[in-house]
Amino acid sequence: MTALATDHLTDLQHQLHTKRLARDLARRAVQPELARLAHVLARYHDQIANGFGDPHPHTTGLRDAANRASALIKQAEQILGTPADTEAPRSALAEKLRATSIALGCGLDLLSTHFPVNSGNDKPTATGAIITAPDTARSLLHQLSTHTATVAHLTQRTPSPANDASGLLLRAAVLSRIHSETEPRRAIIAVPFHGIPQRRPPEAGEDLTQTFAGISASIRRLSNPQTTTSVTTWRYLARAATIVCDLNLKTLQQLIYRMKELDEPDHRSAFQKAATATKQAGIKWRDIVRRWDEQTNHHGHPANGPATDASDLILRLGRLIHADPAWTPSPRASYRMKPPDELAPDLTQAARIATITLKAMDAYNTLAANHRAAINDAAVLGILHKQREHPTHLPRIPASARQLSKAYEAAEAKGLEAVTSLGQAIQPLVPDSYHTEEVQLIIRRTTAVHDKKIQARLVAADFPVPITDCLESPHAITQRPSQTPTNSRPAGNTPIT
Numbered sequence: 001m002t003a004l005a006t007d008h009l010t011d012l013q014h015q016l017h018t019k020r021l022a023r024d025l026a027r028r029a030v031q032p033e034l035a036r037l038a039h040v041l042a043r044y045h046d047q048i049a050n051g052f053g054d055p056h057p058h059t060t061g062l063r064d065a066a067n068r069a070s071a072l073i074k075q076a077e078q079i080l081g082t083p084a085d086t087e088a089p090r091s092a093l094a095e096k097l098r099a100t101s102i103a104l105g106c107g108l109d110l111l112s113t114h115f116p117v118n119s120g121n122d123k124p125t126a127t128g129a130i131i132t133a134p135d136t137a138r139s140l141l142h143q144l145s146t147h148t149a150t151v152a153h154l155t156q157r158t159p160s161p162a163n164d165a166s167g168l169l170l171r172a173a174v175l176s177r178i179h180s181e182t183e184p185r186r187a188i189i190a191v192p193f194h195g196i197p198q199r200r201p202p203e204a205g206e207d208l209t210q211t212f213a214g215i216s217a218s219i220r221r222l223s224n225p226q227t228t229t230s231v232t233t234w235r236y237l238a239r240a241a242t243i244v245c246d247l248n249l250k251t252l253q254q255l256i257y258r259m260k261e262l263d264e265p266d267h268r269s270a271f272q273k274a275a276t277a278t279k280q281a282g283i284k285w286r287d288i289v290r291r292w293d294e295q296t297n298h299h300g301h302p303a304n305g306p307a308t309d310a311s312d313l314i315l316r317l318g319r320l321i322h323a324d325p326a327w328t329p330s331p332r333a334s335y336r337m338k339p340p341d342e343l344a345p346d347l348t349q350a351a352r353i354a355t356i357t358l359k360a361m362d363a364y365n366t367l368a369a370n371h372r373a374a375i376n377d378a379a380v381l382g383i384l385h386k387q388r389e390h391p392t393h394l395p396r397i398p399a400s401a402r403q404l405s406k407a408y409e410a411a412e413a414k415g416l417e418a419v420t421s422l423g424q425a426i427q428p429l430v431p432d433s434y435h436t437e438e439v440q441l442i443i444r445r446t447t448a449v450h451d452k453k454i455q456a457r458l459v460a461a462d463f464p465v466p467i468t469d470c471l472e473s474p475h476a477i478t479q480r481p482s483q484t485p486t487n488s489r490p491a492g493n494t495p496i497t
Helices: 002-015 021-025 030-053 060-080 092-112 126-131 134-156 162-180 208-223 231-261 265-295 305-321 347-369 372-389 399-426 434-450 452-460 467-471 474-479
Strands: none
Touching: 030 060, 030 092, 030 134, 030 162, 060 134, 060 162, 126 134, 134 162, 208 305, 208 347, 231 265, 231 305, 231 347, 265 347, 265 399, 305 347, 347 399, 347 434, 372 399, 399 434
């Protein structure tokens, strides 16, 4: 039922951009329907605040936020007036609002059936415990924040004094959204094969094994963040990405010098190509930092997991390449780097160092690819800022958010080039080693995610694909587009399930 209500609200969101909206909202039948919908939303928030009569002990803050949002919505309901009590709505917009209210109301009634009416010996059903669990309650509150915001924007376009309710509804929506995102929301909690490692704080005097283990842990944690990020975090992670690109470039330059000392011209040329791509990726990340600086005044070091993991990664990568064992990223930090022969005595160690560099690049490529949440945060802040300046204007996505999105996409594309070129440089160093296998997996995964042409060919091909094809390099797929298995059917007749 909530999904049906979401469909109705999506239609209402589309109507926010139509020219006839102001005329439709001016009809007398619409305002009572807005009051009716606000009343249903208040009921939802009341139930979350009450824990459906069986509150979970770990949802205290969430229930408090729902209670505060409910109070704001009820104030807005009073401004909107008496909810509609007519049997049939008198306009298309009022009918859509009525359908939304009914769908949401039915959904709430279905949820309530899992809890006892009276606090006697009756107990909630097995599903009741799932409904009141922190993840479910947070997900429901997050969904309600979107619905409340839609009602707020509709109310904002109604004639005075009803439009005074829009500010209360927007505050309720923002309150619900913030508290529903204080922890990660998951409809289904996936169990990873290897789990997310615990943080390994950097320590003085770490040997190479400890350094590599710490770097790998930070990279895996950055690729699977366990804490919801904020605007301050997005800016900090972008700045950290530029520092990592700079450290990676220094590492590759030392490896280039080492290949020259070892008289390995082919390896040297491959690393030079990777260094150029890494430099270009760093330029794109600096552009992202500049655009974040133009967005808001959210500066400083955020005290959350991703920012801490990024700091740990920078510290260890810096100590790996610099001669100072206590190196820190500060203006007074030593610029003296380890001699190339100490950094990579042989090709095996060079492959090990380069693989760690590749993993660091890949981690920030993952952050660049998953930038939608960052852009949404930037867009929300931009819209709120514009509404404060021009409260009567129709909310629109600011151009700065679109430019920031393009900057992330550019960084992702350059990062992919850097990963591919460095991976191609590592593989010939020590053939048939575990480094080569690890690099091949990283390249294949990044190529499968980012190369749309390969994805299209895989979808059009018959399955199962021979195991020999799966083990080939990703470039083999693009080199044989015209080959078709002898036992395959035309792509147009392939069923898609």
